Amino acid sequence: MKINYDRMMKQFIEMTKIDATSYEELPMQQYMEKELKKLGGKVYVDDAGKKFKTTAKGNVMARFPGTVKSKPFILGAHLDTVAPCKNVKASIKNGKVVTDGTTVLGADDRAGLAIILEVIRTLKESKEDYPPIEVACTLCEEGGMYGAKFFDASFLQGKEGIILDDQTPKELIVNAPKAYIFEIKITGKASHAGVSPEKGISALEVAAKAISMMKLGRIDKLTVANLGIIKGGTGTNIVMPELVLEGEARSRNLPALEKQVKHMKECFKKAEKLFTKKVDGKTIKPKIEFRQELKYPLLNISPKLPLIKYILSRAKAHKIDMETKSCGGGFDSNVLASKGLIMPIIGIGYYDNHTVKEWLDIKEFNKTADLTLDIVKNYRKQ
Numbered sequence: 001m002k003i004n005y006d007r008m009m010k011q012f013i014e015m016t017k018i019d020a021t022s023y024e025e026l027p028m029q030q031y032m033e034k035e036l037k038k039l040g041g042k043v044y045v046d047d048a049g050k051k052f053k054t055t056a057k058g059n060v061m062a063r064f065p066g067t068v069k070s071k072p073f074i075l076g077a078h079l080d081t082v083a084p085c086k087n088v089k090a091s092i093k094n095g096k097v098v099t100d101g102t103t104v105l106g107a108d109d110r111a112g113l114a115i116i117l118e119v120i121r122t123l124k125e126s127k128e129d130y131p132p133i134e135v136a137c138t139l140c141e142e143g144g145m146y147g148a149k150f151f152d153a154s155f156l157q158g159k160e161g162i163i164l165d166d167q168t169p170k171e172l173i174v175n176a177p178k179a180y181i182f183e184i185k186i187t188g189k190a191s192h193a194g195v196s197p198e199k200g201i202s203a204l205e206v207a208a209k210a211i212s213m214m215k216l217g218r219i220d221k222l223t224v225a226n227l228g229i230i231k232g233g234t235g236t237n238i239v240m241p242e243l244v245l246e247g248e249a250r251s252r253n254l255p256a257l258e259k260q261v262k263h264m265k266e267c268f269k270k271a272e273k274l275f276t277k278k279v280d281g282k283t284i285k286p287k288i289e290f291r292q293e294l295k296y297p298l299l300n301i302s303p304k305l306p307l308i309k310y311i312l313s314r315a316k317a318h319k320i321d322m323e324t325k326s327c328g329g330g331f332d333s334n335v336l337a338s339k340g341l342i343m344p345i346i347g348i349g350y351y352d353n354h355t356v357k358e359w360l361d362i363k364e365f366n367k368t369a370d371l372t373l374d375i376v377k378n379y380r381k382q
């Protein structure tokens with residue numbers, strides 16, 4: 001049983017022509033539905049699309065019965081692509097798939113979707129045994145993992161599998177941080193900057209004071225924090241009345257993450273106090289609203305799990321020096337883990353993703369397909 005590399009490449013190139021950025025995934029949702037049905041899968045589309053703003057109906061799932069008794073093995077990838085992905089002109093050069101430099105390639109994550117389809121096609125064509133397979137294609141991974149957040153896992157009978165996303169198949173990602181995003185609104189008091197600046201409170205100065213006391217950037221080996229957006233001000237002659245800051249903090253150490261958030265809030269509280277003053281006999285003070293939202297939960301899969309040992313052993317059989325790795329960013333896996341699904345991430349050979357220089361390493365793409373075929377085919381769990 002062998003992967004048909006040419007057929008897989010042809011399908012991948014066909015997929016690059018589909019324009020389906022985050023929040024506009026309907027064409028890709030429909031394409032995967034159609035392809036999975038063609039392969040004989042029982043297809044289910046959940047209603048995640050109703051729960052956030054997208055053109056799509058939902059995440060696409062499928063089940064293929066298999067020829068032996070086992071729990072299903074789940075193959076996952078995401079349906080959305082970052083912009084610009086309109087009129088992608090993919091071509092093959094020196095063992096790479098590249099674009100003409102005006103769009104992304106979209107191998108993140110169509111290369112993953114192409115592998116899933118080719119692996120199932122190969123298994124179905126062969127006369128060899130394989131276990132039940134389930135497919136989970138999510139919406140809006142790039143836009144904040146909203147597909148995964150509203151993923152209806154009740155269709156799936158399996159509890160573990162892999163997500164095909166990320167760069168090299170030499171890495172199996174099992175750890176990724178928990179992340180919060182923040183929006184901090186500072187309300188000062190407007191006043192004429194030329195006539196009566198002492199009667200105002202500059203939201204900018206309050207923010208500057210708070211930030212000057214704040215630890216940001218790399219906090220420790222596992223924790224980082226950043227303020228990335230600042231919006232405020234209406235005129236050079238007005239003491240700035242309002243300012244909004246946006247930022248985030250991530251860590252693989254949960255107590256350290258909570259400590260950092262607390263620290264950031266305290267710095268704003270201190271600044272609030274320092275800018276409290278009396279004007280015309282009245283006490284005025286800035287108001288600080290600190291809004292915090294979970295961006296994604298922690299991913300922490302033990303390397304001792306049988307699934308991880310199994311994947312590493314299959315990689316070894318394919319002469320891939322695969323290692324378990326931690327990543328500084330989040331994946332659908334983080335969110336799906338909170339729904340009871342264990343899905344480490346395997347790289348599929350795309351590089352410089354999220355840029356117009358994105359390219360796919362054909363050797364690694366084929367290798368990941370071979371490995372995925374092996375992982376699925378030999379998986380047994382009662």
Ligand SMILES: [Zn+2]
Nearest residue numbers: 108109165166
């Ligand atoms: Zn991706």
